[in-house]
Every structure is written in structure tokens, then in C-alpha cells.
Amino acid sequence: MPSYRSYSDSELSYLLTQDDEQAFTEIYHRFYGLLFIHASKRLNDDEEAKDAVQQLFESLWQKRAQVQADGNLSAYLYTAIRHRILDIFSHQEVENKYVDSLQSFIDQEQEFTDYRVREKQMKALIEKEIDSLPPKMREIFLLSRIENKSHKEIAAQLGISELTVKTQVKKALKILRSKLGLLAYVVFLFKAA
Structure with a gap:
């Protein structure tokens, strides 16, 4: 029986759809490094890139039946990692907007609190002078x-x-x-x- 390393991407894709764990392992070893480098360059964060690639492979195994057996595995994986990167950017943008909004709320609350304190102090001073x-x-x-x-x-x-x-x-x-x-x-x- 030939080594999985000698199989083409399309042969590995077919075997993956047949629940072949060794085919999955070969795909992982064949593409992990390239996908990691691609993700790391885009994200400028090695840990986040590792997580993105790891999640991609988890998803690949879970959705192995949906992989096109005769499709271009390389293109499929690069498209999938690109979508993950875009999701990360989108999530970061939402997070940043939330943080900015929260900070704005905190700042406004602080200003309002300061105003209320000054207002109370002024009122007390006025009442004292009227008395x-x-x-x-x-x-x-x-x-x-x-x-x-x-x-x-x-x-x-x-x-x-x-x-x-x-x-x-x-x-x-x-x-x-x-x-x-x-x-x-x-x-x-x-x-x-």
C-alpha cells in the first residue's frame, strides 16, 4: 500500500470524505505550515494565526463529508482560512466598537457624576449664603x-x-x-x- 505522502490532493480529498483519518493527518501535515504562515502575515499575531488554522482543521474534519472529492483542496483550504481571517477582523472591529462605546458611556457617566457633584456643592453654597x-x-x-x-x-x-x-x-x-x-x-x- 503506498504512503499517504504520495497521494495527490484530490486523492486525499476523496479519502477524507470516506472518513479516512490518515488522509486527514496527511492533509494537516501538508497544509498546516503554509496556512499558518498565510494567517500569521495577515493577522500579525502568531497565537491568533495558530488558533485560526487549528479551528479550520477542526471544521474540516467535522465537515469532511461536504468536501468535494475531486475539487482543488489547496484552493478550498486557502479560501477557508481567508474567511476565518475576515471573521477575526470583523469580530475585532465589533469588539473595538463595543469597547469605544463602553468607554464613551463611562466618560459621559463620569462627566455627569462630576456635574452632579458640582451642582450639589453649588446648591449647598447658595443655600448657605441665602440662610x-x-x-x-x-x-x-x-x-x-x-x-x-x-x-x-x-x-x-x-x-x-x-x-x-x-x-x-x-x-x-x-x-x-x-x-x-x-x-x-x-x-x-x-x-x-
């Missing part, structure tokens, strides 16, 4: 800016003139501007009645 206003001025200011009441409504509620309300709100804004700076002042200014 330090003289009692009547604080009451008028809170009715104006927090409860959004008009000067007329505040005057009626407290039994004072609208001019007094207006003056007290202006003084409160002036004090807050000097203590908190322009940003807080602008926040309250936009709520002006």
Missing part, C-alpha cells in the same frame, strides 16, 4: 426666587409695599453676587420677576 441673609430679606428673596411669586403677591402676603419688596430683592442679589460670584448671580437674575 445668612437678614431674616426679612431672606423671606422676601425666597418668596421671589424659590416660590416664583411676583413683587405684588409678596407685598400683599407680607403687608409691605412693592417698592420695599423690589429693594430687598435687589439688595439680596447684590449681597449674593459679592459672596458667590457672577455665576450664582446670573442663576438668580434669570428668575427675576
Whole structure:
């Protein structure tokens, strides 16, 4: 009986479709090195290339009945490894998009968290400064800016003139501007009645 090394690719293909393990072993030895070099050049990663070629041969054995007995085995194997390489690239691209998307989400979450912390700090600072206003001025200011009441409504509620309300709100804004700076002042200014 002749050695499997002497068989042609098409003879080996036929024997493979007949569940011949020695034919499979010869195909493996004949093509492994060439397929590995091809995959390694494309992937620039020897480990990934080894995995791709190994998976190709596993698939070849599992699908041996589908191999064309009189087909071009070399072309079949190179086409199969090319598809595996493209799948790896496609998978890497999806992975990279996922990682980029995840990083973007993390960055946005971090920015949002930072914003919320700054917002809470600013709110606490503003509340502290409002609490330090003289009692009547604080009451008028809170009715104006927090409860959004008009000067007329505040005057009626407290039994004072609208001019007094207006003056007290202006003084409160002036004090807050000097203590908190322009940003807080602008926040309250936009709520002006």
C-alpha cells in the first residue's frame, strides 16, 4: 500500500470524505505550515494565526463529508482560512466598537457624576449664603426666587409695599453676587420677576 505522502490532493480529498483519518493527518501535515504562515502575515499575531488554522482543521474534519472529492483542496483550504481571517477582523472591529462605546458611556457617566457633584456643592453654597441673609430679606428673596411669586403677591402676603419688596430683592442679589460670584448671580437674575 503506498504512503499517504504520495497521494495527490484530490486523492486525499476523496479519502477524507470516506472518513479516512490518515488522509486527514496527511492533509494537516501538508497544509498546516503554509496556512499558518498565510494567517500569521495577515493577522500579525502568531497565537491568533495558530488558533485560526487549528479551528479550520477542526471544521474540516467535522465537515469532511461536504468536501468535494475531486475539487482543488489547496484552493478550498486557502479560501477557508481567508474567511476565518475576515471573521477575526470583523469580530475585532465589533469588539473595538463595543469597547469605544463602553468607554464613551463611562466618560459621559463620569462627566455627569462630576456635574452632579458640582451642582450639589453649588446648591449647598447658595443655600448657605441665602440662610445668612437678614431674616426679612431672606423671606422676601425666597418668596421671589424659590416660590416664583411676583413683587405684588409678596407685598400683599407680607403687608409691605412693592417698592420695599423690589429693594430687598435687589439688595439680596447684590449681597449674593459679592459672596458667590457672577455665576450664582446670573442663576438668580434669570428668575427675576
